[in-house]
Amino acid sequence: MKIVLLTALGVGGATMIGSVIGFIFKKISHKFSDIVLSFAAGVMLAAAVLGLIIPSVEYGGKYGVIITVIGIFCGAACLNLIDKLVPHLHRLVGVDREEHKGNENLNKILLFVMAIAIHNLPEGIAAGVGFGGGDTGEALLIAGGIALQNIPEGMVIIGPMLAAGITPKRTFVCAMATGLVEVLGTLLGYFAVSIASFILPFALAFAGGTMLYVVSDEIIPETHAHGNERGATYALLVGFCLMLVSDALLN
Numbered sequence: 001m002k003i004v005l006l007t008a009l010g011v012g013g014a015t016m017i018g019s020v021i022g023f024i025f026k027k028i029s030h031k032f033s034d035i036v037l038s039f040a041a042g043v044m045l046a047a048a049v050l051g052l053i054i055p056s057v058e059y060g061g062k063y064g065v066i067i068t069v070i071g072i073f074c075g076a077a078c079l080n081l082i083d084k085l086v087p088h089l090h091r092l093v094g095v096d097r098e099e100h101k102g103n104e105n106l107n108k109i110l111l112f113v114m115a116i117a118i119h120n121l122p123e124g125i126a127a128g129v130g131f132g133g134g135d136t137g138e139a140l141l142i143a144g145g146i147a148l149q150n151i152p153e154g155m156v157i158i159g160p161m162l163a164a165g166i167t168p169k170r171t172f173v174c175a176m177a178t179g180l181v182e183v184l185g186t187l188l189g190y191f192a193v194s195i196a197s198f199i200l201p202f203a204l205a206f207a208g209g210t211m212l213y214v215v216s217d218e219i220i221p222e223t224h225a226h227g228n229e230r231g232a233t234y235a236l237l238v239g240f241c242l243m244l245v246s247d248a249l250l251n
Helices: 002-025 030-059 061-085 104-132 136-163 168-195 197-223 229-250
Strands: none
Touching (some): 002 104, 002 168, 030 136, 030 229, 104 136, 104 197, 136 168, 136 229
8 A cells, every 4th residue: 555655646646756847947939848758649649558458358268358448448439538628638738828808818818727637537537446456566556657647747737827917936836736647647546456356357358448548639749730740750659669578577
């Protein structure tokens, strides 16, 4: 339990680390952001497949493939529903570049922050479910991939909030809140699987589906929208292969 709690704090704390970097640099180039996000996408992609989806098939026994496929689509459908309720991240990252009067720009930026917070919940659950599988090494790889993705997320929310006139103190509190959501999600995922271990195959696949959805629907479109497609693609491959090598060495 201790390592789960420490990991939960680490996953949520990654957002705060990104926020501190955002305070230091304030304006981060699209190229740098795209490369970092793509690397994180590769790590998350490998973590989803190696740490969640393949174990789901193995734990599911005779009907493992069926359970896994259903779980993946349920996870993706869950985030699809969330996307209908809140704005897409890749549509809001550049909103602050436009000039608005009144509170229109501020409202959109706050929606952007809320969208990140809501997306962090299933990511945290994915990290917690990984520990529920009993393989600490795999769980740490999954959590590490999610944490890497949280750092640039924390970076991109600082500049727009400061530009909208939100005080640095409140900006940091908002960033901290998005990280706490992930801590709660991690603990929720761990306890849910620990209490009802029979749901483990479905829960692993569900978590894997959410991660695949985030990579495909949010990260890849964002990193390919600013003319950095080639670098972003290779960064994704590097992240994926790094996780692949790490998994092979641990096993």
